[in-house]
Amino acid sequence: DAKTTQPPSMDCAEGRAANLPCNHSTISGNEYVYWYRQIHSQGPQYIIHGLKNNETNEMASLIITEDRKSSTLILPHATLRDTAVYYCIVRVAYNFNKFYFGSGTKLNVKP
Amino acid sequence: GAGVSQSPSNKVTEKGKDVELRCDPISGHTALYWYRQSLGQGLEFLIYFQGNSAPDKSGLPSDRFSAERTGGSVSTLTIQRTQQEDSAVYLCASSLEWDGSGGYTFGSGTRLTVV
Numbered sequence: 001d002a003k004t005t006q007p008p009s010m011d012c013a014e015g016r017a018a019n020l021p022c023n024h025s026t027i028s029g030n031e032y033v034y035w036y037r038q039i040h041s042q043g044p045q046y047i048i049h050g051l052k053n054n055e056t057n058e059m060a061s062l063i064i065t066e067d068r069k070s071s072t073l074i075l076p077h078a079t080l081r082d083t084a085v086y087y088c089i090v091r092v093a094y095n096f097n098k099f100y101f102g103s104g105t106k107l108n109v110k111p
Numbered sequence: 112g113a114g115v116s117q118s119p120s121n122k123v124t125e126k127g128k129d130v131e132l133r134c135d136p137i138s139g140h141t142a143l144y145w146y147r148q149s150l151g152q153g154l155e156f157l158i159y160f161q162g163n164s165a166p167d168k169s170g171l172p173s174d175r176f177s178a179e180r181t182g183g184s185v186s187t188l189t190i191q192r193t194q195q196e197d198s199a200v201y202l203c204a205s206s207l208e209w210d211g212s213g214g215y216t217f218g219s220g221t222r223l224t225v226v
Contacts, residue, residue: 034214043115043202043217044154102153 004088009106012082018075020105022088025069031091033064035073037084038104044087047073078109113137115218117203123224124193132188132221134203142206143180144215145188147199154202160186161209193225 005023012018024033034049048055048062050071055062061074075082087104116135124130136143145157156170160180171177175193180186190197200222204215 041219043204043219044215046214046216049214 004090004102006086006088006102006105008103009108011108011110012075012078014080014109014111015077018073018078018082018107018109020073020075020086020088020107021070022073023070024088024090027068027090033062033068033071034089034091035060035062036087036089037082037107038087039081039084047086075107078107080109080111083107083109115203115205115216117201117218117221119221120219121222121224123226126195126225127192129189129191130193130223132190132201132203132223134186134188134218136184136186136203136205137207137216138184140205140207140216141183142209143186144204144206145178145186146202146204148202148220149199157188157201190223193223195225198223198225 003026007021010020032049032051035047036044037047038044048057048060050062050064052064052068054064061076063072063074065071071088073086085104085106087102115137118133122130134143141162143160146154147157148154157176158171158178159167162183175191178186178188186203188201200220202217202220204217206215207213
């Protein structure tokens, strides 16, 4: 699976949009981009995933560049409860045994 | 239930003892996974169950580790003769799709401390 690069931490003001970047320059054509987050003392929580097109659900939006070498997770109106470590993962859908989270981005939402 | 349930949430055991960790997946999810997360590390795959197929045990670190899934639902991860390096958070996840392509739902984990 392709490796990902994320900034170690980011700050965001409550109520503002949080834009979390991820670089995955070695992504291959059949690899999906997944985003998870892990709030302290809880298991990872699925947020969103996509292959080529931008995706939106009730939690977030995922913007994937045309060359697929990077993506951005957007939390449109961050709340204090969104403070967590956000993980960007790329993997082939069936490669469940290589589901490696890496170090992620610690998002601090401040009042 | 509404989510993946794991028990116990915390377990402290003496080196050399056996432990059993339980996972109750989301009803209807056919795929079940065990991972462990050591402090500051990423998730390490342990074992995967899918329906009635033989489980993928390729991630189990040694023969002291075993897991079973009864009736296609509840799973138990057993660690025999625990060692200090077994200390970690053990996470269970389930997914509706066999390959997890729609995303996994994780439990809150069992924090195992071997003293």
